[in-house]
Amino acid sequence: MLREYGSVLIFTLLSIGFMFGMLFVSKIIRPNRPNPMKNSPYECGEVPVGNAWVNFNIRYYILALIFLLFDVEIVLILPVAVVYKDWINNGTGLIALIELMLFVAILLVALIYAWGRGDLSWIKGYKSSEKSETNKR
Amino acid sequence: MKYSIDICEKLVQLVSPVSAEIIQRESKMPIVKISAQEVRKVIQIAVSNPGLKFNFLNNISGTHLTEISEEGDIKSRGFALLYVLSRSDDFSSVVIGVDLPDLNPSVDSIDDIFGSANWFEREIYDLLGVVFNNSCDLRRIMLPDDWVGHPLRKDFQEKSSYNGIPTTREDELAAVRVDNL
Amino acid sequence: MSLYQELPDNVFITSIDDVLGWSRKHSLWWMVFGLACCSIELMHTGGPRADIERFGAAPRGTPRQSDLIIIAGTLTYKMASRLKLLYEQMAEPRYVISMGSCSNCGGLFSSAYSVVKGVDQIIPVDIYLQGCPPRPEALLEALVALQGKVQKEKFLRK
Secondary structure (H helix, E strand, O other): OOOHHHHHHHHHHHHHHHHHHHHHHHHHOOOOOOOOOOOOOOOOOOOOOOOOOOOOHHHHHHHHHHHHHHHHHHHHHHHHHHHHHHHHOOOOOHHHHHHHHHHHHHHHHHHHHHHHHOOOOOOOOOOHHHHHHHHOO | EEEHHHHHHHHHHHHHOOOEEEEEEOOOOEEEEOHHHHHHHHHHHHHOOOOOOOOEEEEEEEEEEEEEEOOEEEEEEEEEEEEEOOOOOOOEEEHHHHHOOOOOOEEEOOOOOOOOOHHHHHHHHHHOOOOEOOOOOOOOOOOOOOOOOOOOOOOOOOEEEEEEEOOOOOOOHHHHHHOOO | OOOOEEOOOOOHHHHHHHHHHHHHHHHOOOOEEEEOOHHHHHHOOOOOOOOOOOOOOOOOOOOOOEEEEEEEOOOOHHHHHHHHHHHHOOOOOEOOOOEEEHHOHHHHOOOOOOOOHEEEEEEEOOOEOOOOOOOOOHHHHHHHHHHHHHHOOOOEEE
């Protein structure tokens, strides 16, 4: 069985080596002549004005946060699905199911909370912002 | 855009203390000629008067009037501006003409009555050098901002280079041109 | 650490030169710089009948990703500074095709006050393509001529 791991190792080393080799060959062949005009930020030919870092919408942060929570939930549920058949054979299948459903129910409360606050709608209508105003009060 | 002598007569009648005359009566486009100080007043009357109700500015065009003698000497006689107004009821139009002097030509801007007048006035300023007083935004529109001169004047002389770029190109085919052989 | 144009003239690496030339000439990505009527013919060259992408030449919108800029149309003085900056922002090795009479010499508008009399007063040009406007097949011929130039280029030698 160790042999299969060995072939995976060689595959990995070859692919990493290939990648680095390509980049190395490109590096020694291509010209490298920086000058200030060439390094200036591209703005369709105009002289660039203003900052390149702008504020982005806060919706992305909320989306990422909610995704993180439910992604961790999925990660914890998936191994249960792998070993579930052994537990059924053991006789503890029902208990495992009830525990799993309890876990999902607790996180469902979190989902309902986020849904009710209007955090799941991408386009914020007036209604959801009013709701968050009342929640704040 | 129907031009008719009746609309011109009506306009002349309704702006009555202001002296206006109609020129080019027999042509397809009679022009109501007024003096440069009365442009705003006349256009205001043309827009607001219920008998006229012109609500669309079609165009403002300008030209440099000159007398060119036989030797090629250019004698400037001033500038002429034409304002073309239309109305959407019956799609008829009237043309109002203004004569401007040769030195420092200027006229009041109408871009608070018609917003679209701004670009027309910027173009005339850019290419002819006519200054529009009290304009909200008078700057060059077509030529680069650091251009010197007003090209559509008949006495415009091209500079030899602009920001280091030469304005002429040497004739690369001069050696093989038929009249040189 | 770059071997580009570094090896002295008495080093011969013929096959590598050929392979490098062959691979570079079949992937000349061009920057779309259509200014006037020639850009219509440029669009047609990208269309199905005279397909420029079968030569490996993919159109790009930015100078950073392109090795070739096809200047199609009349260049005015106002646009000249932008073209200069765009050409400087292209990475080497870079090539220029001047398409049409207006970018070759000012063309039809060569007595106008606002037209640059030829794009080579601003940037160096590799291929001049004449026509007003040149047909798509003519642009393909210019591209093939440029491919010939790229193939013969001694990429690693001085």
